[in-house]
Amino acid sequence: MPTNPSANSETDPLRQLYKSLTGRGALPLDPDDPYYVRILQKTPEKDPILMLWQRLDWSEAESVHLLTGFRGNGKSTELRRLKALLERQSGARVFLVNMADFLLMTKPLELSDFVLSLMTALGQAVERETTLTALTHSYWERLQRFLTSEVKIEGFELDLQAADAPAKLGLRLKNEPDFKQRIQQHLRGHLSRLIADAQDYVVSLVTALRNEAGNPDLKVVLLVDSVEQIRGVGTEAGEVHDSVVDLFSGQAASLAFPLLHLVYTIPPYLLALAQNLGRTLGGHPVVSWPNVHVRSRDGAEDDAGLAIMETIIDKRHGNWRDIVPPAMLRQLAICSGGDLRDFFRLVGECVIALRTARLAAPTASLSEEMLKRVEEQLRNELLPIAEEDARWLARIHASKEASLPTTEALPALARFLDGNLIMNYLNGEPWYDVHPLLVDEIRRFLPTEGRS
Incomplete structure (x- = not known):
């Protein structure tokens, strides 16, 4: 198999970016850590x-x-x-x-x-x-x-x-x-x-x-x-x-x-x-x-929140744009729903996909196909969804409330929350939504007015 000696070097940019998202980079940070970003500093x-x-x-x-x-x-x-x-x-x-x-x-x-x-x-x-x-x-x-x-x-x-x-x-x-x-x-x-x-x-x-x-x-x-x-x-x-x-x-x-x-x-x-x-x-x-506000209640992209996600990566590796084009990083931030752990995983897996591609083609760049494979990998971890769960998730997506129909349903709601199937935001007041990668999966259960 073709190899690239630079891949094993501590100065390899791909390796540096990946390491900044895992290990120490994934642990809780002190406020004076160079990786730290104040998520709500403007509000x-x-x-x-x-x-x-x-x-x-x-x-x-x-x-x-x-x-x-x-x-x-x-x-x-x-x-x-x-x-x-x-x-x-x-x-x-x-x-x-x-x-x-x-x-x-x-x-x-x-x-x-x-x-x-x-x-x-x-x-x-x-x-x-x-x-x-x-x-x-x-x-x-x-x-x-x-x-x-x-x-x-x-x-x-x-x-x-x-x-x-x-x-x-x-x-x-x-x-x-x-x-x-x-x-x-x-x-x-x-x-x-x-x-x-x-x-x-x-x-x-x-x-x-x-x-x-x-x-x-x-x-x-x-x-x-x-x-x-x-x-x-x-x-x-x-x-x-x-x-x-x-x-x-x-x-x-x-x-x-x-x-x-x-x-x-x-x-x-x-x-x-x-x-x-x-x-x-x-x-x-x-x-x-809350999660970082990468989206609004109406589903629109939140530019301020997406800029914060970019800043988080910028703090970790200033030359990330040479590895992940800004438009692709924005797409990954949206797919993560503002969840930092999922965001780091998505970016990290893109880096792995690119490094693997460069073993055969040293000049390869991150492609839309690689991006889709990484997104699909995370989506598959959230699936399958039972039809009854899909209907409930569709109601949450439409209402933006994590309402509990009966006390007996608490284990199911806890499972949604623990599994990151639904997420919490704070734009004015707290609200909930399903993981962005699940929207297509529950779309057919949405009320007619919520299927756009």
């Missing part, structure tokens, strides 16, 4: 992160705030911007934890294992970022005595002398379904004690941080990322969704902690079933982080 009054920052900045004592958004649309990056704002503008002490490292995301949740996972995540962050290791270990010692002596959970053994004790507990909660289930079963009659111990630990932690800083009013904030990734799979889907609703609605009071300000990310489907959730948990409106 700060619509910026959900600025709204969250302002509420947190003005909140006293303790507070709870909720942030929702789709996986892969930049929400974790924006939480890092919120952290920077709180630290630089508000003088707060902020911990950011990734609950994907501590939760088994496809099994039903209970208050017991969620709080235990939350304290595990917080404890690991405290031990990593502060000198308060002794305080944290004291909490683990009390917890271990409580769970082994009083609750009598077999197999709950922590090496309290090990620096990574919280991390090991987190791994067990995430990777061992039987262990998680034992925790749930044994703690159902001991929840008040578990919550009280967690609250005492948080109060001790905040007090110690304030003493260390010499500031009795120091604001301590915990940003809880990736909770929105909890999703039901297979026969347990309904049970998982019900457990999330019960946790954030029925058990809401136990998710607030004295002296601590919290931001929880929550799954988008939760809003469809737990009405007025913001009032129940924290008293603040739920904040949504």
Whole structure:
């Protein structure tokens, strides 16, 4: 097979562009990262992160705030911007934890294992970022005595002398379904004690941080990322969704902690079933982080949003136009629906297609045929769609609302949201639409006036 030695060179432009979209380039970014782009910089009054920052900045004592958004649309990056704002503008002490490292995301949740996972995540962050290791270990010692002596959970053994004790507990909660289930079963009659111990630990932690800083009013904030990734799979889907609703609605009071300000990310489907959730948990409106506005409600292309998508690539590789013609990049941005993860995948696969073509023809350029193959590849991942689902998606496309016909339909709506079949935007007010690559698939189910 013909080869091109430059393809293996670190200076190869195609390789550079591809690498900027994968690996580190696909991870959440800090606001001072050279790749970072402020998506809503021209409309700060619509910026959900600025709204969250302002509420947190003005909140006293303790507070709870909720942030929702789709996986892969930049929400974790924006939480890092919120952290920077709180630290630089508000003088707060902020911990950011990734609950994907501590939760088994496809099994039903209970208050017991969620709080235990939350304290595990917080404890690991405290031990990593502060000198308060002794305080944290004291909490683990009390917890271990409580769970082994009083609750009598077999197999709950922590090496309290090990620096990574919280991390090991987190791994067990995430990777061992039987262990998680034992925790749930044994703690159902001991929840008040578990919550009280967690609250005492948080109060001790905040007090110690304030003493260390010499500031009795120091604001301590915990940003809880990736909770929105909890999703039901297979026969347990309904049970998982019900457990999330019960946790954030029925058990809401136990998710607030004295002296601590919290931001929880929550799954988008939760809003469809737990009405007025913001009032129940924290008293603040739920904040949504939208996709980039590459299209308007009427289906027209949004030039401002498409320019942002171009800027995102420009930050990563200034010579991208020599690889992907601007008109083709615009087409890929439209096909992505403003979802950054899909956008990076589409651009990256175009680069792979071009490199493959150049193995045989070194002067080959990106063609419309390559573009269509890449789009078809992503479309096929979203298919097949059952006829009943197609009818519902058609209604969403026509109404721009992700309405829930019955509570029994929640697993289907969650599946649409988790699978990126429908997307959330914020042009004036929140609205939804199907993935652009699915419009042709559901067109025959549209009302006559919506088929243009």
